[in-house]
Amino acid sequence: QVPSCASKHELTSGVAIAHVLNKIDSSWFNETWLSRIKEDGGTNWRLKVSNLKKILQSMMEYYHDVLGQQVCDEHVPDVCLIGEMGDVTELGRLLQLVLGCAVSCDQKQEHIQQIMTLEESVQHVVMAAIQEVQNTPALHTNFKRMTCLCVIQVSVLMEEKSSLQVELQSLRERLNQCEPPDVSSTITNKKLLLLQSQMEQLQEESYRLESSRDDLRVRADVLEREVTDLQLRNEELTSLAQEAQSLKDEMDILRHSSARVSRLEAMVETYKRKLEDLGDLRRQVRLLEERNHVYMQRTCELEEEQRRANTIRSQLDTYKRQVKERCSHCSRQHTSLHRQHEYYINDSVCVCVCALQKLICERDTLRETTEELRCAQVQQQCLTGHTHTASTDRNIIVRLQQENKTLCVQEESYRHRLEELQTQLEDSQRSQNTLETQNRLSQQQISELSAQVEELQRALQEQDSKTEDSSLLKKKLEEHLEKLHEAHSDLQRKREVIDDLEPHVDSNSEYTHTHTQTTSRRSKIILMTAHRHTTSNSEASSSNCKLLIR
Known part of the structure; x- marks a missing residue:
């Protein structure tokens, strides 16, 4: 089931768009692809951008592989701006691609009838958006198919109305042919009441069909006028597209020629530089020859110095x-x-x-x-x-x-x-x-x-x-x-x-x-003399003592 969205901000998560694409073509946008869409994005803009990138890549592949159509670069939205900033214009481009998938898939009749049930102002806006995306005559065929279907429905309703009128006339005749005594019977009364109610219903339905027929005629006239306008616009756009293509071809030719001219100018500049470098190289060769001669002399001197x-x-x-x-x-x-x-x-x-x-x-x-x-x-x-x-x-x-x-x-x-x-x-x-x-x-x-x-x-x-x-x-x-x-x-x-x-x-x-x-010798001499002196004194004293004793 497609989740409901109360505001444009809820579409930026990409979950509702993914479910819508699954309803448009469940074989391409299958359940495995739908499971890759993260539903818990919330305020995380990186998850939103990831979901929108997956949706955009799958839609571009669907346009290229299934529908066989090419989407212009100007109609490709910037999913980063949608997820991060909530840009309304980029979100509108993404929804235009979704509408293009709806009106170009295998079940496009159902989706076109759903679009036709909308208000006329909304229908005009949706058709203009689809026309901007597709920019092909397929939309005109869709409108023609829609008008044919409307005419067929009107004819069928007219036939039903005529048959109901014939049946009503026959019932009235039968009612007139019936006898009055039978009227009093209950069965006859019930039948009459039933027939009267059926007749009233048929009359109401005939009135409704007439009013719807008138509406469909008016709508068919409007659609025919829109188809003519769109055809004229398509012719103008095709002429403009042809002119743009021719201008693009000329632009490519001029770009190629300008690139070639730039390459040639670059080659001329390189040749000039090479000539200048050649002169420099010649001067360098002369200098190198002189240096080589000097180096030869220097090597001889160095060999001599090496020997030394x-x-x-x-x-x-x-x-x-x-x-x-x-x-x-x-x-x-x-x-x-x-x-x-x-x-x-x-x-x-x-x-x-x-x-x-x-x-x-x-x-x-x-x-x-x-x-x-x-x-x-x-x-x-x-x-x-x-x-x-x-x-x-x-x-x-x-x-x-x-x-x-x-x-x-x-x-x-x-x-x-x-x-x-x-x-x-x-x-x-x-x-x-x-x-x-x-x-x-x-x-x-x-x-x-x-x-x-x-x-x-x-x-x-x-x-x-x-x-x-x-x-x-x-x-x-x-x-x-x-x-x-x-x-x-x-x-x-x-x-x-x-x-x-x-x-x-x-x-x-x-x-x-x-x-x-010398000092020792002197001291010895002094000691010897002193000893002699003491001995002599001792002998003298002893002799004196002896004399005194005597």
Whole structure:
């Protein structure tokens, strides 16, 4: 059943139109096709557009395959505007196509009769819409068929009217022939009443048929006038269509000729550009020949430079080996120097400490001897008989005190000397540390230079493909070799400084050793004299004691 539509907006979903098409031709617009139409579009304009596209595609195929007609592009509606915006004009075009399907299908008589039952204003509008869509003489044949059908219906109705009039006349005659006594009978009365009612019905029907006949005559006259008008319009339209077709053919010819002219103009322009490009190409060929000559000379020079680079590469290999050997030699020398320096420093420190300890011990012994001598001197002062020995002892004590003072002064000087040696030792250690850091920096520079030499070697290996940079590589190689020589010279100078520091430390150690030896010898002499003096004093005191006892 076709769903009812109360407004134009409900037609935009396409559901009602699809059901109408199914009623028009159920064999083409079948149930499977109808099931593809989504009925729950609602406010989703995309579903509406999808339904309308399916309907339009099926109608176009129906026009082409079933009806054998072509629909002009101007009569094809824009379903996007219908579904999204609800455009009334595009909806009218879609409904015109539906009317064209209705009046051109196999059941067109029924649909035409349904159209004829409408009001005259609506009929005119529908016919005009169908005429716009079809734009063919088929509509005129439909009108002729309709008029013929109307005439046939009028003739049939006239024959029925005449037969009914004859029957009515016969019934009246029979009624007149009937006797009056029979009238009183019930059966006769019933028959008469029935006949009278039938007669009245027939009269009414005859009146209705006469009125419908008059209407059909008027309608037939109107349709004939419309048919004549449509024929004239059709002739005008056919003439216009022929003119339009001829103009279209001329337009196609002119378009083809204009396209050909444009192609020829484009070809002329391309030929002009090609001629210009040909001149440019000739100039480029001359330039390329000159460049080729220059490149040939350049390749010869580069081959010569490559041969020289190969020799430089061999020299680089030798330099690299020399750098590695020198680096290893420098590292060995550095370790040996470090060990020797530590050994010398430790030895000198030990010697200085031992000498200091010996001096301290000698000082303590000298203090003890002086105290003993003082005690002995006091004892000798008590003895009056030994004045000569006391004077000699006093001289010895004075001499010993002087020697003790000199030894104290020497001890102070030795202590200052030891402090100076310690400061020199610290300076030498700091200088050694600085030299070690400089040596490490020089080794880092040597490693960097060796890495640069390796990079230069790789660059020289890549010179086969990039021979233009050989002069720059040579310059870089010379610069790096100069840096390498400078690093070697710096290392040599630092080595000489270390060698200069070593004998100074040795001389200091020797000086401290000799000084300690002299001080030890002096201390031994002082101890021996003091011992002799004490022994002599002890012997004298013992003799004095013996004399006193006696």
